[in-house]
Amino acid sequence: MFIGLGLSLTRLRGGAAFTPASLFANGEAGAWYNPDSDTVAGALPDISGNGFNLAQATGGNQPSVGSDGSAYFVGLDGNDFMTASASISQTSGTIALAFRPGAVVYQSGRRCILSFSDTGTANNWLEVGLDIERRLYVEFNSGGALTTHRTTSAFEPGSDYSAIIVYDGADVFVSINGQQDPIIETFASGAGGWFGDVSGGDTLTLGAANSSAGVSRHFTGRIYSALFVETEAF
């Protein structure tokens, strides 16, 4: 499993035995975003080699680019997001995120970090983000059949986190800062799923949810890195 990946996602540099690039070495499906000194506002290339390059043409909706001295990030102020056209067929795999929640009133609703959706038809999406109680949620909606997983620990605004979400085709497992964070609640009217089970999925969105109703649930704070990859055969 990839549970240990979060520890190394952004902080392991120079001389490290592991790099996320190795996850894509055999042409695995997925994407990897990792802002660096070359990053400009409005464009975040997919460095996995799979071509899901994120873009935002509207200046006011472009995340800023910054550095904390050791890692670069994109900063989202509450209406920022980036999208890529994407057709993704993987039905199990891993999502890895490194981020810092901003100071935001979470009681006003969910804050989505990564989503994959059909923007032309209602009720088809995969979302990962923080919920109204600042816990991580993973939600899958297949034509109105909704499955929502919520984890245990509350995220604190202003602190850095890594989160690894694994879906093995049946169950969701979440690790936060290298420690498994149990699923505290699962609501399901459907069978659950992953990217490839989003009917008509056409759009990948970083920093917000996206659906036929438009862009919503904007994240605020920093995103240091985001990655998803299909399950690898060993």
Ligand SMILES: [Ca+2]
């Ligand atoms: Ca903005």
